[in-house]
Amino acid sequence: MAKRLEQLREEYKNVPIPKELDSIVEKALQHRPKKKRIIMWPTAAAVAAAVLFTAIVNINPCAAQAMSKIPVIGKVVQAITFVEIKEEKDQSSIHVKTPALSGLSNHELENSINQKYLKESKQLYQEFMKATSKKNKEKWHLNVYSNYETVTDTPDLISIHRVIQLYGNTQSRYITIDKKNESLLTLKSLFKDDRYIKVISQNIKEQMKKQMKEDPDKTYWFTDEDIAPFKKIHADQNFYITEHHKLVISFDKYEVAPGYMGVTKFEIPTSVISNLLVGNRYIR
Template sequence: MDKKLEQLKEEYKNVPIPKELDEIIMKALPQKKKKKHLYIWPAGAAAAAMLLTVMVNFSPSAAHAMSKVPFMKGIVEVITFNEFKEEKNNTSISVKTPAISGLENKTLEGSLNEKYLEESKKLYEEFTAANKNGHLAIDSDFEVVTDTPHLLSIRRSIETIQASGYVQNRYVTIDKENQSLITLKSLFKDDQYVKVISENIKEQMKQQMKADPNKIYFLTDEDVEPFTQIDPNQQFYISDDHILVISFDEYEVAPGYMGAVEFKIPTEVISDILAGDRYIH
């Protein structure tokens, strides 16, 4: 089983990855101050504890062990590359690693899948490092959140529980017809989108707090890190009804009890700065 896993990993590594694409995907995993970003992978001696339930059919030798989650009308699929669970010394980990299969753009497919593998590897390394002190739980899963004739959006969620819980959501959005990765910046004519979207989000925050006193966002100077504007590579997805949705990790713009929050950006607010109406309209 370990040999098959290593074989598949080697196949991914042999796919040429353009520097520009690599930088775009890495920027989609931003580092935040004062928070550890925990990512995972079972390797070496710890592999014996891994429950490898599903393998990808990127090679004939692994085809028989593949589990498929269809979404692109039988052409492209999101599949579970592997799933593993382990408990030790008051620590636990449960992770599903997604993989994309069936894209004609094998460079993009290989790059994204390698990133998923690296995330899982780092998460497992965090888990093993915590075994000495204990009291850590990591849970990661994924789902297809958008599936239209043009678009595919995949959300990978990572929840880390130590003294308290911390949820991160990571999105990948693909143009299924053009076989290309969609970035937030690519949706707009220029960098104005950062200010325009940020101002709309702040207005939504104020309206929500006014309507519901239980909702709190970090907007004032009294907050340690008040929200001022989105990151140019802020996590996002495009909904089935072609609306841009901006996503924030837990604690990023609100107290922990608010969880990971997201905001739908009205299309009329950004219509003048969109690069086109193929995705958002």
């Protein structure tokens, strides 16, 4: 674990920090607040992970809390809460948990995923700092939120879901990893060819129609009368695989429905796609 945390530290150092944060980090290193609002869990690994982000969150006496804990979510692959940032400023707020994978022998895959998570969190923090900056003449209240959870954890698979809320929009991001082969699964990799796009899209439209018929409070955009109707899924559409080996397709808020519908998901019947699958190891 110590070696992996050290590698994460190196990857973190190599990720470019937004220019706006450069001076903040420098000041934080030179003038540490007398009263830090950083909570470190009493384990060596957790402390090592938490200190990596200290310079960014220790920007002033009202700085956010940063914490790190390491819950085990699988026998081999672990999810680390790399850092948790919480701050309120000028009626704006930010609460962001940055996840990191640990335990993969495929270090290239692990590092690339962790770099992505770190960059996302830095971008969110930068948006928050921009909204609350004294130089910002156009003041607005911004609530930034990001969290993650493990939606699937089996001997073969792990699927991690990260949700990001920014400017009233909600985005869901999933990664699904084959634990035994230590490879990242893509939607395209599950199928023999691109026929899955049309087949899955048609099934989703049928589900939309059925849901709207059964529940008048549900609305989806898929007819020609709609301004931006859903036509088909993207080749790399957001997805995950359940512990029962079912494929679930996910759409962000506003992507295929009005905002009040939030993030929408559709479980695809295996019978609809069985003849298109490369095999039945993941979906059956």
